[in-house]
Amino acid sequence: MANWYMLTLVGRDRPGIVARVTSALFEAGCNLGETSMIRLGDNFTVMMLVRSEADESGLRAALAPVLEDLALVLHVDPASGERHPRPVPDVRILVHGADRTGIVSQVTARAADAGLNILDLESDVGGSDEEPIYILQIEGVATRGVEAIESALAPLQADGVKVDVQPIDTMIG
Amino acid sequence: MSVLDILVYPDERLRQVSAPVQAFDGALQEKIDVLEATRLAGPGAVGIAAPQTGWFERVMIVDVSGRKKTASHGHLILVNPEITEWEGWVMGREGCLSVPDYTGNVLRAEKIHLEAFDRDGNPLSFDMEGFEARAIQHELDHLDGLLFLDRLVSRRQDLFRRKNYK
Numbered sequence: 001m002a003n004w005y006m007l008t009l010v011g012r013d014r015p016g017i018v019a020r021v022t023s024a025l026f027e028a029g030c031n032l033g034e035t036s037m038i039r040l041g042d043n044f045t046v047m048m049l050v051r052s053e054a055d056e057s058g059l060r061a062a063l064a065p066v067l068e069d070l071a072l073v074l075h076v077d078p079a080s081g082e083r084h085p086r087p088v089p090d091v092r093i094l095v096h097g098a099d100r101t102g103i104v105s106q107v108t109a110r111a112a113d114a115g116l117n118i119l120d121l122e123s124d125v126g127g128s129d130e131e132p133i134y135i136l137q138i139e140g141v142a143t144r145g146v147e148a149i150e151s152a153l154a155p156l157q158a159d160g161v162k163v164d165v166q167p168i169d170t171m172i173g
Numbered sequence: 174m175s176v177l178d179i180l181v182y183p184d185e186r187l188r189q190v191s192a193p194v195q196a197f198d199g200a201l202q203e204k205i206d207v208l209e210a211t212r213l214a215g216p217g218a219v220g221i222a223a224p225q226t227g228w229f230e231r232v233m234i235v236d237v238s239g240r241k242k243t244a245s246h247g248h249l250i251l252v253n254p255e256i257t258e259w260e261g262w263v264m265g266r267e268g269c270l271s272v273p274d275y276t277g278n279v280l281r282a283e284k285i286h287l288e289a290f291d292r293d294g295n296p297l298s299f300d301m302e303g304f305e306a307r308a309i310q311h312e313l314d315h316l317d318g319l320l321f322l323d324r325l326v327s328r329r330q331d332l333f334r335r336k337n338y339k
Contacts, residue, residue: 170266173220173311
């Protein structure tokens, strides 16, 4: 019987990681579900839901040559991967400012208290080496309304970060 | 009133280009009523296009008047619609009765001028913007066999219009 697994792969970025990993899984008869694959720093990170007849050791065996060639670290967990109703985000938060510690924790703690359920968060460090800037983008469900989140985050402006809270109006047609 | 089944992607019929309506007769009126009943039976759709129900003529219904703070021309039944002017671009999130459980970012013209006929064949003309203009463009795409999936822009693009704190 096929089971769902969450596979996490991390390694130094280089061309061909996605192609090699997914080809090995395809050849082993696996089926991919939702995935996230993104470069963080000079690492490449892959998280993917994989449906497989094989158990964890079988998955590891299928990927072994690729892991060795590309120096990737693999983590495998049993997971729920069945299709599910997807929450529709209704708020988007954009934060940027001079890089300093605590931006993500301050934004997300205040937003969580104001009813935010995060569906997607990405953050980047840009700018120059001398003056790095931090850019944080969040999408989620505002369970107590967008204005509650807007009010909760407004005081952070005084700490020198720029905060935009925008409703996401989804047009269903 | 009975409602029609919604065609769901990847049904190839959604790719079909619909034909202009030739006669504003009783049969057309009946079909329009069933199309509206089908829209209202769906999950919160502000618009529907005839081909989503397997009716391949250039008819669509849009009604964004139920939304707060949204410029609207009310409940619109549009036959043989045509956008004759476009202005500006704006990113927005769209979903579709024919693409359940997925939403994505799409660039649309911010303002449009629309020419169409009403259900009795009288000419209509509108200047529209924002959410209503988006709904019109989404439904008109269906008449040409296009889905919002054909126009997806990455979620990781920061092209939303900023609303800044004062």
